Amino acid sequence: MLPAHQAEQIILDRVQPLDPQQDRDLVPLAAANGRILAAQVSGQLDIPHWDNSAMDGYAVRYEDVADCSPEQPVTLDIIEEIPAGAVPQKTVQSGQAARILTGSMLPAGADTIVIQEDTQRQGDRVSILAAPKPQAFVRHQGEFYRAGTPLLPAGILLTAPDMAVLATAQCLQVPVYRRPRVAILSTGNELVPPDQPLQPGQIVDSNQYALTALVTSAGAEPIPLGIVPDDPAATKQAIVQAISRADIILSSGGVSVGDYDYVDRILAELGAEIHIRAVAVKPGKPLTFATFPPAPPSPPRPLLYFGLPGNPASALVTFWRFVQPALRKLSGLATGWDPTVIQGRATQELRSDGKRESYLWGRVQIVNGEFEFHLAGGSHSSGNLVNLAQTNALAIVPIGQTRILIGEPLQIMLIHLMQ
Template sequence: MVPANDAEKLILDLVTPIADLEQVAVEDSLGRVLGQTVSSQLDFPHWDNSAMDGYAVRYRDVATVPTQLTVVEEIPAGQVPQRRVQPGEAARIFTGGILPAGADTIVMQENTQRQGEQVTVLTAPMAQEFVRQQGSFYQAGAELLGAGVKIGAAEIAVLAAAQCVPVPVYRRPRVAILSTGNELVEVNQPLGPGQIVDSNRYALAALVAQTGAVPVPLGIVPDQRAATRQAIAEALTQADMVISSGGVSVGDYDYVDQILAELGATIHIRSVAVKPGKPLTVATFGDAEPGGKLQLYFGLPGNPVSSLVSFWRFVQPALRKLSGLNADWFPRFVWATTDSDLRAEGRRETYLWGQLSMGDRGDRFTLASGGHSSGNLVNLSRTNGLARVPLGETLVRSGEKIQVLALGLS
């Protein structure tokens, strides 16, 4: 069995990020990964402007107060000033308005008293107060956003303001998903004796989509060598990564590892020192030489919880790197105080699922109620954290700190 951290490093070292670019509209770029460094030919702000509703003045005129000035112009946002502010003058200005020539300071309206065309400044401002200088946020030509950044709402605002259209993004990885097992049936089929619904397919497709990739569900494969071989070979032609669930343990009908070898794969991992999720196959197809590209295959356990834990712990980081993210690949562990005693056998790194929440004294972890069997997916509902009990430990008492893998973060 490969220790969890060693398996994580080995897997990430095998991943070659996708380099194919697509051009998308700004409004379609949410969740995509920026494929090129973006710069702008615009300064931000584009011009000196006011950060307040008030009056644009010469600082030397208002260094001593009270002082009375003549209002010579009104400048709303979006209007070009028509007058230069001379000694003893002021311009009424609104937030975002262009600073007129001659003025260098803004007096907020709350510190003034207006009567007709005269305004009295009651409180002395600081020099250049409430003036947003051209280029103070960003100077034209500099890097605005780097390649490998995942685009969220804030990045969309930046791209739109910079008039970056269209947006260069990496192609989304395609992930083929297979489920193996004679006992599996479709979600809309009646269940016969010994049969179960292929829930792994739907869960894994959802996790793949949440991570920003394109799931390619290829259905159920019966426990037959020929059918399994054909399904895996077909999946490899349709996707950048292949995930199967089931068929990777040591049973008489677990053919996946044998077939991968027959198809020319290099098998790097057959099991990991993790509970749940010990049976884990990691294989590659393709050229491992410099400049070559490897196609990853993950054979996950068939038990539902084991399958999901394996995805969260090992597949999701690999998929993040494959998608072109610049560095944010790794599982996201946070320290939390457990509200429950956490028990483990100690022979493997153990993950117990539950709810991670922010409390008055930091993050807290509450163990999901019910049995923590690898086949019990019912109490996995609402899980957003996996508490990690390290190898060799058998008990973490309530009130102690524990590392928790934070879920739901793509």
């Protein structure tokens, strides 16, 4: 069995990201959120586009108001009002000011904004009661960004702030990586779909739905291929079909040491190189990772195969720990492939047999500025998926450690956003 960190490195070393040219989509700006940028973006406009005011007040010449005070105010003539979106029509001369609102263009001749709280207006004249700093509250053209320089780098996941930047730069068509295609199949004679009445000895195939949801959440395109019976010919046919359609294949079940576990043998028959057969984690020991060599006309990138355990908790844990980092790298994300691990404290005693790196699911919350992990109630059997509902984190008990006491520090792997 390989330690988790070593297995992860073997996997990531064999993941080749999508090609920024061959695997690129050009999508409308409105459809770019949550996609990964495939090329560096530059804007054709300075940001701000012109000198403008950061506050409501009066645009003035600094030399006119440099020495004013409440005891010796300076009174200026108001020559125009400049609402947001309007173009100034006049030049501010000595002894003059222009009424200006936040975001409005700075008129010619003015170089400083006096906020309205430091003024007193009487008709068409305004008294300046406090001396501002030079160029106070002026946002200069190009202060935030210069046209033609890099704006956003390739390989980032586009989120709301990035969308705002792209909109400001009037980038209407955005180059993004296509979504990786992930084929998903479940193996086992005992499995039935949720819409079929359950007979004695049968099990509902929950993995197909859980893995499809995880793949979708990871920004990839799931290709659910259904249930494959415990039959070598049927298993081989399903894998061959998946090879022709996907960048990654996920199967659950059939990778342990049972009499009907055929997957590893079939992978070898189809020319795959098997790199991992078991990992020292609990749950999730029977993990197979293999690669198929690229075959023309497919891209020069190996196809990845993950044979996940069949038990529901094991399937989910091995996805979070090993498949998700591979998906992130494959998708074109430049950094941040590894799981997000934070430091926190246990609120209950956590136990393990110490033989494998153990993952215990529960919820993490911030209490008094610290992350606290609350273990999910009930059995932590790999076959129990019920108490996985609404969990958002996995507490990690390292190899060689059999318990973590209440209040002791521990590593926590985030699997969902905290709520």
